Amino acid sequence: MQRRQIWGLFFVLPTVIFFAIFFLYPIVSGLLFSLTDFTLLRPPEWVGLQNYADLLKDRLFLKSISVTLGFVLGTTVPVWILSLLAAKVFYQRFAGREILKVLFFAPVLPSLVVVAIVWRILMNPSGVMTTLLRPFTGLGEIDFFNNPTLSPISMILINDWTTIPFYMLIWLAGLTGIPLELRDAALVDGANRWQSFLRIELPLLRPTAVFVAAISTINAFQAFTLQYAISPGRGGPIDVNTTMGLLIWKYGFQFYRMGDASTVSVVLFALILIVTILQLGLSRGEQYSLE
Amino acid sequence: MFRRFVLAFVTLLLIVSMVPTAYGQGPVTVKLWMHVHPPRVALDEELIAQFEAENPDIDVEYTTVPDQEWDTALATALASGGGPDLFNQATFAMGDFYNQGILAPIDPVAAGYADVQAIFDAYSFGDSLLAGAVFDDVLYGLPTELSTYACYANDDLWAAAGLDPATDFPSTWEELKDVAEQLTIRDESGALVQRGFDFHWGNSIFTLLIFNPMVQQLGGNMIDEVNLTASIDTPEVRQVMGYWNDWVNTWKLGGPQYEIDRTAFLAGNLATDCDFGNWGVPQMVDAGINYSIHPQPRWAEAVSNNAMATYAYFFMVNSGASPEVQAAAWKLAGFLTDHPQEYFDVAGLFQSKKSFVESEAFAENEIMPIFLQEMGVSLYHPRIPGFFEVADALMRGRDRIIVGGESMDVVLPELEQEVNDILARAAAR
Structure with missing residues (x-):
């Protein structure tokens, strides 16, 4: 092994150990x-694949898969x-x-626990959200x-509220990376904004899209x-929020x-x-490059 | 040369043989874990220092663990073969601990008693209150804190409704519904502004601390902790479930969607709450609530006079510790539980030692006799392996009926089967 390789290994070692x-x-x-x-309370005992076989009959586990998939969707x-869409809006120049x-971007900054507490207060049965929705629902109380x-819908909405600004920023970085000349050239060639977005921007945003989708x-x-932090009884009611x-x-x-x-x-x-892997596989195909 | 060699060899042998002797005579270290309860910690430290001074052969390593991290921290420490020698364990998971062989039986002599019977005799209601740490007729702990719930009335809210808790407080669940209606305030849209009374809906363990005792008052019992079986599809469970369901869906007096009852009571939005222990008093004082304390309601046709479930914290000794450490741990536990008055005065923790309960100070206390009276007639919650899993299943069943609107005819038989399965699996581990 060459001296240079040994030094290389030496410098990589801390990361490898970590x-x-x-x-x-x-x-x-x-x-x-x-x-x-x-059981946590006693040393583990080998059972082979028994736990996997048991999971197939475990109603709580099977429900948690559907709950998780719903939340993912x-x-x-x-x-x-x-x-x-938000990134496209903020890509435009306008006052303020x-x-x-x-x-x-503010919702991204506090921890998710803080977000949870704030939304639990806002979505109290007779809280602010109920009051705001009262003209449309006519209800004095909404049990969110x-x-x-x-x-589960409430969980999704709260999650989306706090994550959309983060991904907006990623999209914005992707949009900023697309040279203006390409859009101008498309406009000169007669493309409207929608066509320019669909044919120029979206293909060039593919690496960003892959990142956003995967993360x-x-x-x-x-x-x-x-x-x-929010769901009643941690996962309730009736386990509709028990994710995996x-x-x-x-x-x-x-449960030990x-x-x-x-x-x-x-x-x-x-x-x-x-x-x-499926996402990465689907994202392959025709590659567009700025070079 | 030979003589010098023999002399050197014998000297070496002597030195080597002295090492374990000297080591064996060194102080025994007891690792003690307690959950964080700030008023108690200072007193613990003071008493431990006194204990170490009186017992120079015992060192105490005192560790406090935040309450919410307790179960995880203790379980993982025990799993790694370490963990404390002496620990302050709540009765909830005690069935799991016993089932896994973690608990050492009490050593009465080391703890400062003549025998086990002397321990029971030292406590008021000893048989029923120490039962929390008895498994198969063997005592495994000394109580550091005994609790049950009583009802707190917000006297100002009652007065505003034209009621006086001293004379109008209901003695039955049937009467409670009528009183709660008088105390309930709704706005013009029908939304609840103030609840008269509500149950604790948010945590699954209350299915075993409140719901099951209501079933027991009627003569039923959802969990048989001896045979580890469930009886849930019964007339008694149906009656209690029907009452809880009507509370939410028919009478609309409260429910799981509202602020947790304790928080609401302290905020002045709930007129009556029945799941505070004696430890709730400082919180009432801090919140500026003008309160009075009353016994729990019973059913009009109750066959058992039990109130809500008793629960407790006990000093328990790790069966994996060496015999010397176990003896030292019980000695420390005996010493620390010999100061019930101090723990009550400083930290609000109640131990029913006769030396304290029969004192003038206790007799003069305005609230404790009510709690002690309720404890005396109450039963411990089931101390079963899989306690939290059973509670989780019971809450799910309750919510299927009350929140999901499913029929009891469908849910209760399924729930009984599910709980039986959990108990069988937990017991087999």
């Missing part, structure tokens, strides 16, 4: 725990579209744009969090904080079923991996 301890070891441990009956596609941009139909999907699959992330916590730290919690986390990991 990764091995804080990422690789927990992943491997989680995988191994998923093959054990582990509600917090990805609408977020992609609305954040792109910078101030508005800061205000629009305890109604099994409204509750938002992964985050949505891992949903935990809002459901933990929340179920992992419940199984591991509330760490083996089952690890199994759910492995399944969640596999789901995220499959969806991400």
Whole structure:
């Protein structure tokens, strides 16, 4: 091995060690725990694939998959579209744009727990949201969090409110990276704004789109904080907010079923991996470059 | 040369043989874990310093853990083979701890008693209040805090409704509904502005701390903690569930959608609350609530006089600790629980030691006799393996009926089966 390679390894070593301890070891441990009956209170006992077989009959787990998929759907596609629209708005020049941009970005700044507390107050049955909606609904009370139909929708809306500004900023960076000459050339060639957006901007935004789609999907699959902090009984009512992330916590730290919690986390990991690979696969095809 | 060699060898042998002796005579260290309760911590530290001074052969490593991190921190510490030797454990997860063989039986002599019977004799209502740490007739702990709930009335809100809690406080659940209606205030749109009374809906453990005791008053019991079976599809459960359902959907006096009852009571938006313990008094004082305390209602046709479930914290010793450490831990537990008056005065924590309960100071206390009277007739919540999972399932069942509008005929048999499955699985672990 050349001296230069040895030095290279030496400089990489801290990162490798950090990764091995804080990422690789927990992943491997989680995988191994998923093959054990582990109550947290006693050393784990090997059970092979039994936990995986049991999960197929576990109603709570099966429900958590549908709850998670619903949440993913509600917090990805609408977020992609609305954040792109917002980016298009803020890409235009208009008076007060910078101030508005800061205000629009504000929901990203507080922690999700703070957001949860604020929205829990605003969406109190007879709170501000009910008052604002009263002219349309005529209702004195709206049960945003305890109604099994409204509750997951409320979670999605709160999540979207806090994530759209973040992805807007990513789209905005992507839009800014597209040279004006290309748009001007399209306009000279007779393209209208919609055609310019569809044929010029959108293809060139593909790398940004892949990033936004992948990150938002992964985050949505891992949903935990809002459901933990807002939903009644942590995941309720009737488990309509028990996402897989929340179920992992419940199984591991509330029910002392760490083996089952690890199994759910492995399944969640596999789901995220499959969806991400699918997204990356779909994003391939004709590549557009500015070079 | 040979003699010098033998001399050196013997000297070395002596030195080596002395090492374990010296080590064995060193102080025993007891790792003690308590949850954070600021008023209690200072007193703990003061008493531990006194204990160490009186017992120079015992060192105490005192650790406090925030309440919300307790279960996770303790479980992971025990899983890693470490964890405390002595810990202050709530009765809720105690069934799991017992089932997993973590608890060491009490050593009465080390704890300062002649025998186990002497421990029961040292407590007022010893048989029923120490039952929280008894499994298969063996005592596993000494109580640091005994609790049950009583009803707090906001006297000002009652007076505003033309009622006097001293004379009008209901003794039955049936009467409570009528009184709550008089105390309830709605705005012009029908929205509740002030509730007269409401249950605690937000946390699943209240299905076992409040709902099940109401079932027990009628002669039923959802969970048999000895045989680990569930009886949920019963007339008693139907009656209580029907009452809770009517409370929300027919009489519209409250429900899970509203602010948690304790918060609402302290904010002056709820006139009566029945799930504060004696530890609620400082919160009433801080909130400026003019309050009075009353026994829990019973059913008009109750067959059992129990109030809400008793729950407690107990000093428990880790069965994985060495015998010397276990003995030292029980000695420390015995010492710390020998100061009930101080813990009550400083931290509001109640231990029913006769030395305290029979004192003049206790007799002069305005509220504690009510709580003690309620504890004396009450039962512990079921101390089962899978406690939190069972509570979670019960809450889900309750919500299917009350929030989801499903029929009890459908939900209760399914719920009974689900809880039986949970109990069987938890017991088998």
